[in-house]
Amino acid sequence: MHRTLARRAALLPWAAAVTLAVIGVAEILLDSAFSAAPAVPAAALATVVAGTALAGRFPIAGSAIVAAAFPVAVAGGLNGPTGAAVLGFFLAPGWAGYQRAASWPPDTSRPSRFWSAGSWLAPLAAQLMASLGTWIAGRAAGSTVGGLAAMAWENLFFGLLCWGAWGVGLLARRLQDRAELLARLTTALDAERDAREHAIVAEERQRIARDMHDAVAHSISVMVLQLGAVRATLPAGTPQAEMLQGVERLGRESVRELHTLVGILRDTPDLLVAQPSIARAEELVAELRAAGLPVELTVDGDLTGVPRAQDISAYRVLQEALTNVLRHAGTAATSVHLHRATDRLTLTVDNVLPPTAPAPTPALDGGGHGLIGMRERIAVFSGTLTAGARPGGFTVRASFPLGTAS
Structure with a gap:
């Protein structure tokens, strides 16, 4: 040219x-x-x-x-x-x-x-x-x-x-x-922005894979234990007992395959680290308060018993939203509202900006994944995410259907 x-x-x-x-x-x-x-x-x-x-x-x-x-x-x-x-x-x-x-x-x-x-x-x-x-x-x-x-x-x-x-x-x-x-x-x-966004998406998908590995492996392990308990009540050598034993074997092989295929994505061993759960939102809020963010938590409904996959993803979205507030709005007053309904879990993070603070921008740097990572998390479950500035503040609202991941 x-x-x-x-x-x-x-x-x-x-x-x-x-x-x-x-x-x-x-x-x-x-x-x-x-x-x-x-x-x-x-x-x-x-x-x-x-x-x-x-x-x-x-x-x-x-x-x-x-x-x-x-x-x-x-x-x-x-x-x-x-x-x-x-x-x-x-x-x-x-x-x-x-x-x-x-x-x-x-x-x-x-x-x-x-x-x-x-x-x-x-x-x-x-x-x-x-x-x-x-x-x-x-x-x-x-x-x-x-x-x-x-x-x-x-x-x-x-x-x-x-x-x-x-x-x-x-x-x-x-x-x-x-x-x-x-x-x-x-x-x-x-070109650099596109490359960074692709890298963020890839990294967030790795984190999703690790979390899904934890959820699926836990569920299959529980199923295998329950099958073993049922098989123990049957007479040995019966067709039913042999069938259940075969199912147990397939379950254990599935867990090993999950460890082989997804476990390689792990950066560090975290078996002894407390697993992410939206039920631990109070602990997460306490950590942010200790970091200097004045945040209040309101919970409507019982947060226990949320399906494992949605439970982990909801925790990660809340963690990312609060981290973005701390990064972009400093010590702005922030409120977190968690609502558990029968078929849906909704979380809302709303912060009020100080008069001299700039409008927050979702993170796109290497320290966080911002809206890109949140959308990747929620898209797995066909949920919804709305985020945007409002007069005097910024609001993030995520909704998770409490069903099977798509």
């Missing part, structure tokens, strides 16, 4: 040369003074067109040739440069500034050369040619006070024109370089 833009930009001087040629011819045909004696205006126009076309490859030399139309015109008897020459005075130095402007940030991979870095030579050459033209015009008018004043004005006007055009070219190039750099940075940041 950059090469395509560069090729298109290289055509601009040629397009400008054709445009100036059309304007100059129209000027000669429509101006009675020029049409009566077209030789000098045509010579000045040819100089402008040639210099503009040359500026595409050699901006400094092209600017000097375009500006030479001024002394050519006054030496031929005209009072000053033609309209096409005045336009060329603006375009050629401006193009030199645009082409030779140092890239932003500077490109240190190429050696600096005087001709490539000295884009200021283009307006300087144009200024010298303008000065030569005004001197020739002044010689023709005589060294009177009015003639000297006219020379000074011509010098000032064309000096401001060529140096101003050069500055505009520099500014345009710098703005273009900066826009391209910002576009590249935006693309890189988008």
Whole structure:
């Protein structure tokens, strides 16, 4: 894309040369003074067109040739440069500034050369040619006070024109370089954000797998024990006893397979660590209070007996929501409401922001999983999650159906 833009930009001087040629011819045909004696205006126009076309490859030399139309015109008897020459005075130095402007940030991979870095030579050459033209015009008018004043004005006007055009070219190039750099940075940041979100999702799914392993392995182990108790009541050698023994064996093999397939995801042994449970919400709230977060807990209903998978995920969501409050809202007053219904468990975390605190943003850094991790947790059970700012605070509400994970 950059090469395509560069090729298109290289055509601009040629397009400008054709445009100036059309304007100059129209000027000669429509101006009675020029049409009566077209030789000098045509010579000045040819100089402008040639210099503009040359500026595409050699901006400094092209600017000097375009500006030479001024002394050519006054030496031929005209009072000053033609309209096409005045336009060329603006375009050629401006193009030199645009082409030779140092890239932003500077490109240190190429050696600096005087001709490539000295884009200021283009307006300087144009200024010298303008000065030569005004001197020739002044010689023709005589060294009177009015003639000297006219020379000074011509010098000032064309000096401001060529140096101003050069500055505009520099500014345009710098703005273009900066826009391209910002576009590249935006693309890189988008890619980095996507990669971080994917990493968060992958890590949270690993945690979900570990927690689900605990829940499923516990349930199967209980089933195996119960089957063993039932089998012990049957006479040995009966078909029923042998069938139950086969089911027990399959259950134990299933637990071993779960340990093999999912246990590798564990980072550290945690058999002696208290397992996550929403029934332990008071302990979690106490830990956050000790960390400096003023949080109040309200519980409606019995939190015991929640299905193991939903129990673990609800605890993790509550833990993440409270951690985000502590991280983003500091010591904001926070309330937690847990509601256990027959078929649904709902948790609400609501914090009030201090007057000087910024609106909290769900975590996306390596220390937490924010809304991405919460959604992954709740999506397993086809639950719902709403989170967003409200006047003076932030609210997170998660709802878990107390059924089988999907």
